[in-house]
Amino acid sequence: MILRGSLTGQRLAGIFLFGWALFNYPLLYLFNRPLAVAGVPLLYAYVFTVWAALIALMAYVIEKRRDKS
Amino acid sequence: MLQGWVIVACSIAYLSVLFAIAYIGDKRADQGRSIIANPYIYALSLAVYCTTWTYYGSVGRAASTGIGFLPIYIGPTLVAALWLFVMLKLIRITKTHRITSIADFIASRYGKSQLLGGLVTVVAVIGVVPYISLQLKAVSNSFTILLHYPEIVMPARSAALPVMQDNTLYIALILAAFTILFGTRHLDATERHEGMVAAIAFESLVKLVAFVAVGAFVTFGIYDGPGDIFGRAAQVPRLASLMTFSNDAASYGSWTSLTLLAMLSVMLLPRQFQIGVVENVNENHLRKAIWLFPLYLLAINVFVLPIALGGLLHFPDGSVDADTFVLTLPMAQHQELLALFVYIGGLSAGTGMIIVETIALSTMVCNDLVMPGLLRQRWWPLHQERDLSGLLLAIRRGAIVAILLLGYTYFRAAGEAYALVGIGLISFAAVAQFAPALIGGMFWKGGTQRGAVAGLCAGFALWLYTLLLPSFAKSGWLPVEFLRTGLFGLDLLAPQRLFGLDGMDETTHSLFWSLAANIGAYIWVSLAARPDVVEASQATLFVDVFRHTQSKAGAQFWRGSAQVEDLLPLIGRFLGPARARVAFERYARAHGAPSVDALHADADLVHFAESLLAGAIGAASARVMVSSVVKEEPLGMDEVMNILDEASQVRAYSRQIEQKSRELETATRELRSANARMQELDRLKDDFVSSVTHELRTPLTSIRAFSEILLEDPRTALAERKRFLGIISAESERLTRLVNQVLDMAKIESGKIDWQSAELDLRTVIEQSAAATQALFRDRNVSLALELPDEVPVVRADRDRVMQVMLNLLSNAVKFVQPVTGRVRVKLSVALDGLRVDVIDNGPGIRKDEQILVFEKFRQGGDALTSKPQGTGLGLPISRQIVEHFGGRIWVESEPGKGATFSFTLPIHPERGAKEGVRRTGP
Numbered sequence: 001m002i003l004r005g006s007l008t009g010q011r012l013a014g015i016f017l018f019g020w021a022l023f024n025y026p027l028l029y030l031f032n033r034p035l036a037v038a039g040v041p042l043l044y045a046y047v048f049t050v051w052a053a054l055i056a057l058m059a060y061v062i063e064k065r066r067d068k069s
Numbered sequence: 070m071l072q073g074w075v076i077v078a079c080s081i082a083y084l085s086v087l088f089a090i091a092y093i094g095d096k097r098a099d100q101g102r103s104i105i106a107n108p109y110i111y112a113l114s115l116a117v118y119c120t121t122w123t124y125y126g127s128v129g130r131a132a133s134t135g136i137g138f139l140p141i142y143i144g145p146t147l148v149a150a151l152w153l154f155v156m157l158k159l160i161r162i163t164k165t166h167r168i169t170s171i172a173d174f175i176a177s178r179y180g181k182s183q184l185l186g187g188l189v190t191v192v193a194v195i196g197v198v199p200y201i202s203l204q205l206k207a208v209s210n211s212f213t214i215l216l217h218y219p220e221i222v223m224p225a226r227s228a229a230l231p232v233m234q235d236n237t238l239y240i241a242l243i244l245a246a247f248t249i250l251f252g253t254r255h256l257d258a259t260e261r262h263e264g265m266v267a268a269i270a271f272e273s274l275v276k277l278v279a280f281v282a283v284g285a286f287v288t289f290g291i292y293d294g295p296g297d298i299f300g301r302a303a304q305v306p307r308l309a310s311l312m313t314f315s316n317d318a319a320s321y322g323s324w325t326s327l328t329l330l331a332m333l334s335v336m337l338l339p340r341q342f343q344i345g346v347v348e349n350v351n352e353n354h355l356r357k358a359i360w361l362f363p364l365y366l367l368a369i370n371v372f373v374l375p376i377a378l379g380g381l382l383h384f385p386d387g388s389v390d391a392d393t394f395v396l397t398l399p400m401a402q403h404q405e406l407l408a409l410f411v412y413i414g415g416l417s418a419g420t421g422m423i424i425v426e427t428i429a430l431s432t433m434v435c436n437d438l439v440m441p442g443l444l445r446q447r448w449w450p451l452h453q454e455r456d457l458s459g460l461l462l463a464i465r466r467g468a469i470v471a472i473l474l475l476g477y478t479y480f481r482a483a484g485e486a487y488a489l490v491g492i493g494l495i496s497f498a499a500v501a502q503f504a505p506a507l508i509g510g511m512f513w514k515g516g517t518q519r520g521a522v523a524g525l526c527a528g529f530a531l532w533l534y535t536l537l538l539p540s541f542a543k544s545g546w547l548p549v550e551f552l553r554t555g556l557f558g559l560d561l562l563a564p565q566r567l568f569g570l571d572g573m574d575e576t577t578h579s580l581f582w583s584l585a586a587n588i589g590a591y592i593w594v595s596l597a598a599r600p601d602v603v604e605a606s607q608a609t610l611f612v613d614v615f616r617h618t619q620s621k622a623g624a625q626f627w628r629g630s631a632q633v634e635d636l637l638p639l640i641g642r643f644l645g646p647a648r649a650r651v652a653f654e655r656y657a658r659a660h661g662a663p664s665v666d667a668l669h670a671d672a673d674l675v676h677f678a679e680s681l682l683a684g685a686i687g688a689a690s691a692r693v694m695v696s697s698v699v700k701e702e703p704l705g706m707d708e709v710m711n712i713l714d715e716a717s718q719v720r721a722y723s724r725q726i727e728q729k730s731r732e733l734e735t736a737t738r739e740l741r742s743a744n745a746r747m748q749e750l751d752r753l754k755d756d757f758v759s760s761v762t763h764e765l766r767t768p769l770t771s772i773r774a775f776s777e778i779l780l781e782d783p784r785t786a787l788a789e790r791k792r793f794l795g796i797i798s799a800e801s802e803r804l805t806r807l808v809n810q811v812l813d814m815a816k817i818e819s820g821k822i823d824w825q826s827a828e829l830d831l832r833t834v835i836e837q838s839a840a841a842t843q844a845l846f847r848d849r850n851v852s853l854a855l856e857l858p859d860e861v862p863v864v865r866a867d868r869d870r871v872m873q874v875m876l877n878l879l880s881n882a883v884k885f886v887q888p889v890t891g892r893v894r895v896k897l898s899v900a901l902d903g904l905r906v907d908v909i910d911n912g913p914g915i916r917k918d919e920q921i922l923v924f925e926k927f928r929q930g931g932d933a934l935t936s937k938p939q940g941t942g943l944g945l946p947i948s949r950q951i952v953e954h955f956g957g958r959i960w961v962e963s964e965p966g967k968g969a970t971f972s973f974t975l976p977i978h979p980e981r982g983a984k985e986g987v988r989r990t991g992p
Contacts (some may be wrong), residue, residue: 009153012359016150023143023328025321032313036303039296041312044374047136051146051367058150059360 011061019054023047073216076412080212083413084247084420087268091251094264105266106350108357113270114344115362116277118145118335119369120200120422121207122493124276124415125392127370131377132391135311140324142370144331146363156336156355158511159346162614167684171342171503172433177688178510178611179518180604186437186689188522189503192529193339194430194472195537196499199492201426201476202483204419209237209480211396211415215408221397223390241477244423245470252428253465262428266348269425272417277369279414280395284372286407287379287398295375302378311378319572326577327494333504334497339429340422347429423473431468436687439464444690458645461685483544494576495536502528502583505591514608520595528587531567536579539564631670631699636678639698643685652681675699757926764807764942768800810943814926817950824954825867831904831975832857834868835895838875842883851883851891858897864904864975866955871975874951874959877944878908878971885912885969903957903976911968920961924949948973 021027031046038045097104105111123141130138148155159174168174172193176186213224213236251265292298302308314320335341349355380394389397396415399407440461505528506521541547542564552565561568565575567582600608633653641649653665656677662668675695682691775793779785785793816822839855846853882893896907915923926946945959952959956976963969 012150012153016147019147019150023147024325028321028324029316032316034309034313036299039294039299041299041303043136043313044299047139047143048367048371051143051363054146054150055360055363055367058363062356062359 008061012058015054015057015061019050022050022054076212076215076409079409079413080416083416084243087271087420088247088250090271091264091268094267095262096264098263103263103350105263105270108354109361110267110270111349111354112358112361112365113273114266114348115341115358116273116365116369117269117340117344117421117425118338119273119276119366119418120493121204121415121419122200123369124280124418125207125211125395126493127373128377128380128394129390129392131311131373132381132394135314136374137314137324137327138373139370140327141331142366144328145335145366147328148332148335149359149363152355152359155508155511156345157352158614159336159342160349160352160355162511162611163346165614166610166688167680169347169436169684169687170429170433171337171339171507172437173683173687173689174342175503175506175510175521176437177683178607179506179516179521180601180607181689181692182518182522183437183441183689183693185506185518185521185525186433186687187441188525188529190430190433190437192499192502192525193433194475196496196532197339197426197430198472198475199479199483200496201423201472202480203492204423205237205241205476205480208240208416208419209235210393211412212236212240214393214396214400215412218400218405218408219403221389221400223388223393235481237480238477241473244420245427245473247420248424248427248431248469248473249466251424252431252469253462261348261350263348263350265424265428266344269344269421272421273365275417276414276421277365279410279417280369281372283395283399283407283411283414284376286402286404288372288375291383291398291402292375292379298375298379298382301382305382308378308381319574319577323574323577326580330494330497330501330576330580333501337500337503337507338426338496339433339500340425343425343429343432423476427469427472430472431465434468434472435461435464436690439468440686440690441693444693456645457642458648458685461643482546491540495540498532498536498576498580498583499529501580502532502587504584505588509588509591510608511611514605514612515595515600516591516608517595517598517600518604519598520591520593523594524587524589524591527590528583531583531586532579535564535567535582536575539575631675633665633668633670633674635698636670636674636695637665639694640678640681643682643694649681670699760926760942761807761811765804768804768807771800772797772804807943810947813947814943814950817947817954825869826865827868828863829866829868829871830863831861831871831897831906834871835875835897835906838872838879839895841872841876842879845880845883846893849883849886849891850888851886851893853879853883854892854894856894856896858899861897861899861904862977864955864977866975867951870951871955874948874973875906877948878973881944881971882908882910882912886910887912899977900974903974905972905974907970907972909968909970914965914967914969915961915963916965920963923961924959 028046031043033042035042094104105114127138127141162168163174166177168177172186172189175189176182179185210224214222251268252262288295288298292301299312303312314324336345376394376398377391380389380391380398383398383401384394396408396411399411502525505524506516509516510521538547539552542549542551553563554560565578567578570578570582573581637649637653638646640652644652650665653668656674657663657665657668660668660673668674679691679695682694685691686694775797779790779793813822835855835857839853842853879893879895883891886893890911892911894907894909896909898905898907924945926943949959952973952975957974959971959973961969961971
């Protein structure tokens with residue numbers, strides 16, 4: 001139980017590092033261009049997509065643990 | 070339709086609904102049926118993070134910086150992923166030590182220091198009061214704008230109005246009244262306000278729905294979806310530039326520093342600490358909140374960019390402040406109801422922040438600023454008051470009113486000035502100064518009180534100099550020269566280019582210098598001197614909170630003497646005598662004492678009293694108060710270290726002891742059974758010895774008797790002599806046989822016998838044994854018949870030993886049958902488990918209960934003590950040992966009166982059988 005709990009914590013910490021990298025220079029720089037995806041500016045689309053994906057990942061990691069226990 | 074009274078009535082109605090929810094929440098909490106005990110309410114209440122600064126201000130920031138507003142919400146999303154490490158520990162420590170606020174937390178961690186508690190309170194008040202002004206301003210502005218419907222008029226400078234006609238003052242006063250009702254209806258020993266949390270969660274829902282409603286209306290009602298808005302905006306060069314941000318180091322730098330700032334603020338703002346940590350009802354709610362709270366932030370931000378760009382497109386001349394787009398866009402489209410709803414949403418964002426923030430600040434002001442002062446002064450003898458709980462409530466209520474009036478005053482003074490616009494970030498940077506002391510204190514035992522004070526002072530001073538004072542200068546309260554030339558006219562000290570650090574925005578610049586000085590001073594000063602006793606013990610209790618979870622943990626650091634009759638009235642003075650009595654009675658019951666008076670005032674009780682008091686007046690004051698009525702013997706540093714060592718050693722020992730005791734139990738069980746086996750063997754040995762002695766005595770007695778007759782009477786007839794000598798000879802033979810068998814038995818049992826093994830035809834063995842016993846049969850006139858097949862498989866065994874078995878069985882048979890009528894048959898056959906030999910007689914048979922016993926030592930057929938023994942009692946046991954050695958088995962089938970059949974088998978695969986046999990007779 002303790003082990004599994006800390007495993008969830010470590011997975012979340014991994015998500016934190018992943019998100020920190022995605023939301024900062026230089027990865028952010030790659031998407032900072034005057035382009036549009038389906039009418040939405042590339043930078044906006046990138047930031048909101050990554051944001052939603054991170055939340056989904058966090059939800060998955062947390063709720064998966066709960067189902068098991 | 071939107072006359073002033075309608076708006077006022079709606080506002081009052083909304084606040085009444087809030088109050089009803091809070092009232093129900095409190096009532097349910099008292100009944101033990103909490104309505105906030107679920108993770109969704111917890112996550113929603115955390116969204117008190119989104120104030121009017123989010124609700125109106127995000128659009129404003131987006132209109133000038135594009136996605137530059139987003140780090141404020143991305144930061145909390147990222148840090149939420151670390152909450153299982155940080156937030157969980159904060160909550161656990163807070164619950165264990167009954168901590169009431171962030172000031173209390175930091176004070177308690179560093180040796181229950183009144184100085185630190187007061188310092189944190191001052192920083193929090195200075196940092197956050199302007200933020201409260203911002204809420205007042207936003208609520209007041211939105212009210213004014215709505216009042217002018219259908220015209221869209223930017224609010225005139227409120228300062229122009231006399232104070233008494235200023236609606237903002239009334240808003241502030243109404244909110245003060247509400248906050249007092251929410252937050253200080255009674256004094257709670259844990260500073261928890263379930264009703265308020267329920268109301269805040271409801272407010273979060275309202276502002277989200279309102280914002281999403283206006284976002285959807287702008288995006289899909291006014292425009293044709295986001296693609297339409299972005300497409301049109303891309304045509305305007307000024308707006309197109311908002312879709313990216315400038316590719317220079319400063320932009321990325323401020324993006325990163327804002328993210329970091331928001332990560333810290335979402336835990337350190339007094340209202341976030343209050344809601345997220347103090348008001349948390351169950352640690353497990355945190356798990357779901359880790360993703361639900363970021364989801365809320367995402368949802369409330371999705372429409373910010375469409376509204377900002379839509380507003381800029383809609384009001385191209387810049388006559389309308391972008392901060393008001395959320396309200397003015399529906400108004401421009403004559404959506405009265407939506408505009409009213411948006412106003413209510415803004416009201417909920419503002420009131421939610423103000424209520425929680427003022428409750429949190431008032432608790433801090435009361436516990437960490439006013440009470441320590443009152444307890445210290447001499448002119449008002451507080452110690453003589455019987456019940457101070459009323460005073461405590463009054464202080465908090467006074468603090469709430471004072472804080473709101475302070476906020477109002479700042480609002481009047483600053484008005485439309487720059488100082489209000491940037492205040493959100495300025496507040497964030499102020500509370501970020503708590504981070505080193507708080508987070509460092511949770512994970513690093515080495516942090517000391519002096520280090521925390523030094524860090525906090527350094528950070529606060531630099532924040533003041535590089536962020537707050539420049540904002541005053543920009544508002545015209547200080548000469549603008551100050552910005553350019555700095556203190557004393559030294560260019561190097563220019564507040565926004567400190568030591569020449571250039572090329573950063575002001576927040577990043579200030580955050581860098583203040584946090585660098587803060588962390589540096591905290592670590593440097595902490596390492597410079599050893600912590601004192603209280604600091605060291607508190608540090609351990611905080612850092613190792615998951616190991617010291619039972620509430621007794623704090624008690625081990627206290628030693629001294631106290632009286633229940635001193636402690637109870639002391640607690641009663643602050644909590645009210647009745648509630649103190651109830652708490653003590655509960656404690657007494659939990660500790661098995663019949664009544665409060667029977668309680669022994671030991672370290673446990675003193676610790677309990679202190680933590681009870683800490684819930685009401687903060688850890689630092691509680692310590693001062695409790696030590697005023699108890700005699701404490703100070704612990705030396707060595708002793709504290711010993712206790713800590715002992716505690717960890719005891720834990721390690723107790724684990725080892727558990728392990729050992731389990732091992733011991735197993736060993737004991739094994740020993741017990743071994744002992745039982747030993748005793749059994751011992752008994753058997755005794756039996757064996759006595760049986761052998763008995764068996765030896767019988768022939769010896771005969772030999773001796775007949776020898777004596779012969780010796781004493783020389784005239785015995787020759788025939789008599791011969792007969793006697795025959796008996797003596799037979800008995801000697803029997804004695805010899807017995808001794809041989811005992812030796813055989815001993816050799817077999819000790820495994821010292823020399824087993825020969827050869828291929829063996831059982832038919833010849835049987836024939837030879839029949840020949841060897843022929844004389845015996847003839848003497849007793851008993852017939853013997855052999856039934857042997859023509860051919861049988863060979864077995865592998867010791868010829869002499871198998872012969873011994875056969876002789877034994879045959880001589881037994883012949884002994885027990887009646888002469889003349891007696892018949893003995895020997896049958897050899899191939900059975901499933903090998904070759905089988907049956908020796909069948911028609912003697913008296915053996916009773917069922919004796920059939921197994923006959924194979925045991927000295928158990929003879931019939932009663933050995935009364936009838937004359939017919940054998941040694943060792944023949945069958947030896948036979949059994951031999952047969953089993955070669956992997957076979959031996960048994961008897963019989964019915965009394967119908968003869969007996971002794972059978973044994975020998976396996977046809979003797980290799981395996983022999984080995985099994987060895988194992989069976991082995992030790």
